[in-house]
Amino acid sequence: MRTRTAQLLCLIAVLAAGCGQGHSSGGGGGDDGGGQAGNGDADRRARQVAAAWDGSDAAEAWRRGFHPMADLVQLPDHAFRTAADKEAYQMQNFALRGRLPTAAAQKGTVKWGDGRALTLPMMDAREGFGTLDRYSGEGPELVVTGARLGRTELATSRGPATVPAWLFTIRGYGTPLERVALAPSEAPESPIGPAAEVPSDVLWPLEQVKETAQDGRSVTVLAGHGECDDGPAVDVLETGGSVVLSGSIRNPSEGDCPDVLKITKVTVTLARPLGDRVLLDAFTGRPVPYGTEFGRNPSWD
Incomplete structure (x- = not known):
């Protein structure tokens, strides 16, 4: 019953x-x-x-x-400084007040500690920014002033890996917001x-x-x-x-x-x-x- x-x-x-x-x-x-x-x-x-x-x-x-088991976005150190910043992040409300790299999308490589690697298409900086900024209404916003390509460590279904990431400079923060630059693989x-x-x-x-x-x-x-x-x-x-x-x-x-x-x-x-x-x-x-x-x-x- x-x-x-x-x-x-x-x-x-x-x-x-x-x-x-x-x-x-x-x-x-x-x-x-x-x-x-x-x-x-x-x-x-x-x-x-x-x-x-x-x-x-x-x-x-x-x-x-490539199946991430952690957030594709890593926050800057000491995030968030204010309640408004936290609200902006939760709303996914970002504003671009600078220039982003304009290079065409390339290939990026996931590297695991045991030597295995996987090469996948990589999103460009503007596409990466678009995954962050999904809200078009009024409210507090986080201001992006630039970006550069780097790497970050990420937990995956195959263990920890280093992956390409867009490092976005956020106004008011001393370290960047890191957004993984690769899309996860489709689940079988x-x-x-x-x-x-x-x-x-x-x-x-x-x-x-x-x-x-x-x-x-x-x-x-x-x-x-x-x-x-x-x-x-x-x-x-x-x-x-x-x-x-x-x-x-x-x-x-x-x-x-x-x-x-x-x-x-x-x-x-x-x-x-x-x-x-x-x-x-x-x-x-x-x-x-x-x-x-x-x-x-x-x-x-």
Whole structure:
């Protein structure tokens, strides 16, 4: 029987689709993919997802690509000086009061510590500025007075890498705002479909990856839950090729509850560093999306 918490969360997350009983739309291993997860099925579903991905073409394509696991924008030191500056950044309201390099777009190289490299098309300075400045209304603004091409270090699905970045000079700050100059690779098609059409309180999709520890031994994710429960839980299944995270809701309410979707940070400790293993969501059967305050990383758009 679906709890009141699950009903409310379904209403919020998949209102257009309704919240009827879900069914399997994909599978891995030797059975139907788990269907609507039950008390004993979440671990089985996680193992199906791991079996579908480990050794697959999708996993190989994922490892060959450039999939950032950190924000594509690195703020200047001591940002933000004022509440207005912070508001301008959150609104994505930038103003150009100088000249940007006009050289045509080139190729840029991602370099990993183990010697691997990947060359990709690189955006020019004006395109990079356009990814920052997305608001055209009134309000506080951050003023860009120039830019130069440099490099920055970024966490990726294949470990830390150095990547080309546009270093924008921001009026009032002594260090630049760094914007990665490469677009993330497109995520490969998953070899397994979602566990069901809609979530349940025993298997719920994760919102996004928030942070990966520098040593790779823990991952912090954002997980959803309701107003009248004990918050989210995230279980982990580790294999040689993947790490599968299963989100659920602890002690969901059976009674009346406000229609509120709450998002909570959950840190999961791993038995060994994540490395280039694929970080997967048991419910969706896909890599857990990395996101920023402006939404998901373009790898998952």
